[in-house]
Each structure stands twice: as C-alpha cells, then as structure tokens.
Amino acid sequence: MLAVTADDHLSAGPVAVLANPTAGRGRHRGLLPRLLERLADAGRPVRLLEAHTPAEAEAACDAAVADGASALVAVGGDGTVHRALQAVAGTAVPFGPVPAGTGNDFAVDTGFPADPLAAVDVIAAALREGRTRPIDLARMSGADGDDRWYGAVVAAGFDAIVNERANRMRWPRGPRRYDLAILVELARLRPRRYTLRLDGEAQEVDAVLVAVGNCPTYGGGMRICPDADPTDGLLDVVVGGRFDRRTLMRVKPRIYQGTHVNHPLVRSYRARTVEVSAEGITTYADGERALDLPVRITAVPQAVRLLR
Incomplete structure (x- = not known):
C-alpha cells in the first residue's frame, strides 16, 4: 500500500473525534480519556464531537469537516466508522479508525492494530509525521x-x-x-x-x-x-x-x-x-x-x- 505525504490540510484545524461509548457493549468506555490524551500528544488540538444518535453522529462529523477539522478519528466499531466515513469520503480530510467495538473489520482489514491503544498510537504517529495512505471505498446508490x-x-x-x-x-x-x-x-x-x-x-x-x-x-x-x-x-x-x-x-x-x-x-x-x-x-x-x-x-x- 502506497504511503503519501499529507498536504498542508493535515496541519490546519483540530483533530475531531467521534466516540461511541456503547460500542463493544461499553467494554472500552474507560479508555477514552487515555485515547484522547495520546492523540493530543501528536501536537494538535483535539475536539470530542457530541452525538447521541447515529443521525447526530453523521451530522457532527459533517459539521467538523466543513468547519476545517484537520483529521477525523472514530473510536468504536464498524458502525461508528461507517458514520464517520460519510463525512470524509472523497475529501482531503484524513481518517483514523480506533477499533473499540464488537466488530472492527474495517480497521483490522486496513492494517490497524486490534488493540485500541496501539491503534491510536499509530494514528498519532501519522499525525506527527504528516503521513497518510489512500485506500478505496465503495459508493452505493x-x-x-x-x-x-x-x-x-x-x-x-x-x-x-x-x-x-x-x-x-x-x-x-x-x-x-x-x-x-x-x-x-x-x-x-x-x-x-x-x-x-x-x-x-x-x-x-x-x-x-x-x-x-x-x-x-x-x-x-x-x-x-x-x-x-x-x-x-x-x-x-x-x-x-x-x-x-x-x-x-x-x-x-x-x-x-x-x-x-x-x-x-x-x-x-x-x-x-x-x-x-x-x-x-x-x-x-x-x-x-x-x-x-x-x-x-x-x-x-x-x-x-x-x-x-
């Protein structure tokens, strides 16, 4: 998989984080403060998005991207990733999935560690180094x-x-x-x-x-x-x-x-x-x-x- 260097977009704006506290039946709920802290160690401001329903999650991600987020990170399972992808697909905003759900197929299949803390460390390192890797998505009409x-x-x-x-x-x-x-x-x-x-x-x-x-x-x-x-x-x-x-x-x-x-x-x-x-x-x-x-x-x- 080809690695590419991000453009200036990566260094502008906060890192927006969509977190689902009920993902994986809540077994990783207590990890969120540590995950946010490790993201902040990348040297960029971190903004936790507020959402209580799937529709609110998509709206919050859309608004964050429109407001100039430098990246979007989804903490949860495949459902949380799916909501976040609607906002970043086809844009220049980089994306990081942190596998913390019952099913974490997208994150694991695209090379992220299955452990949430290890995955967020990979994402933080990519943020620091301005590194992204492009992959395909599917669009359904x-x-x-x-x-x-x-x-x-x-x-x-x-x-x-x-x-x-x-x-x-x-x-x-x-x-x-x-x-x-x-x-x-x-x-x-x-x-x-x-x-x-x-x-x-x-x-x-x-x-x-x-x-x-x-x-x-x-x-x-x-x-x-x-x-x-x-x-x-x-x-x-x-x-x-x-x-x-x-x-x-x-x-x-x-x-x-x-x-x-x-x-x-x-x-x-x-x-x-x-x-x-x-x-x-x-x-x-x-x-x-x-x-x-x-x-x-x-x-x-x-x-x-x-x-x-």
Whole structure:
C-alpha cells in the first residue's frame, strides 16, 4: 500500500473525534480519556464531537469537516466508522479508525492494530509525521437517489434479512435477539431471484447469500469476501446459491477462514461496478442498515486517506 505525504490540510484545524461509548457493549468506555490524551500528544488540538444518535453522529462529523477539522478519528466499531466515513469520503480530510467495538473489520482489514491503544498510537504517529495512505471505498446508490459510502462489506442476502428481523424485534435484548432472528429466518429460508449486473453484464441467479466487499471481512472477522483488496480499485462479489438450511449451517462456519468460496454452490466475481436487484431486501453496509434493493455499487479508488 502506497504511503503519501499529507498536504498542508493535515496541519490546519483540530483533530475531531467521534466516540461511541456503547460500542463493544461499553467494554472500552474507560479508555477514552487515555485515547484522547495520546492523540493530543501528536501536537494538535483535539475536539470530542457530541452525538447521541447515529443521525447526530453523521451530522457532527459533517459539521467538523466543513468547519476545517484537520483529521477525523472514530473510536468504536464498524458502525461508528461507517458514520464517520460519510463525512470524509472523497475529501482531503484524513481518517483514523480506533477499533473499540464488537466488530472492527474495517480497521483490522486496513492494517490497524486490534488493540485500541496501539491503534491510536499509530494514528498519532501519522499525525506527527504528516503521513497518510489512500485506500478505496465503495459508493452505493439507491433507486430513490440516496447514496451511502461503505468501507468493508455490504450484505444483501440471508445476513441482511436476519439483521432486519433482529432490528424489528423488541425481545429478547442483547445477542439472544440476533440468535432468535437467525432461527426464525432459517425456518423461512428460500433462495431469492437476484439480477446482478457486473460492469454492465447482466445475469440472474437464485441465491441465499450475496455480499459485495471492498474489504474481506464482516460480522467481526467473517471472511465473506476473502480475496477483496481495498487498494485494487475493484469490488469482490460472493454469491451463495440454492442452499438448504442444513447445508447453509454446515458451510457458514467456513466463512471465518474464507474457505466457503470453494463450495460448489458459491460463486465469486470481481467488478468495478455492481448492480444488485431483488424483491424485499434491505442491505446492511458495515453492519449498518443501508438502502433497499435495487442498488448500484461503485468502487472509488483512493476515496479516503488513512492515518497509518
């Protein structure tokens, strides 16, 4: 991955920090003062953004970038990173993810240490030295004209359906709600008809899993798109075909090693632009609820500059 020297933008304005105190079920909450102190050691003022909801988080990041922040740092999991990326994508403002959530796929996949203190030390060193590294992002556009950026993976199959089910449930709380949602959707499992258009070439497939990755992993280390590279200007598309319940549950653990792509019902593709259509599916990008299908996803080379 190519290292580049930042321009004068890096030395102007404060370092804005978006922190999610509930990320990772709050296990890193007590680390925030130390993380902010280490960032301040880089010799730039540090400004902690105030936000209580995801919408407020995005608005605060947008305002910080518009007000001249020299960098944006996100302390949390993939959801926090996803909110911050909406503000810095396509700009000259460098970005640093501090992995402090349940799933930290984007930070780990782009080379940051999994330990939050070690990661913030990497970011602080890059700030001191004026060093950034560009990587790609994916830009997703919906039929209604809405756009979302994402860094890791968008899910548009069974996993997205499970997330949608879990988000609608009011009981039980915590991880058990997700487990129950899996059981409910497994009982309803059926292949759906998708239309995929890869760099303009259309095909129809019956599938239960569809993922489009800029990075390899989602869901806290599941290598759903194992060969995805966020510096190659391409998106990796993994399609799991007509799985029945038993076969899906037998193959699903293999996703952690990325060996599921060797199963005869799995197909992998690579393209710069991917269009995905199917009825009744809401996508999840970086684990966050995103856009309803159909969507158009485009790889955007060097769309964000990481403090690494």
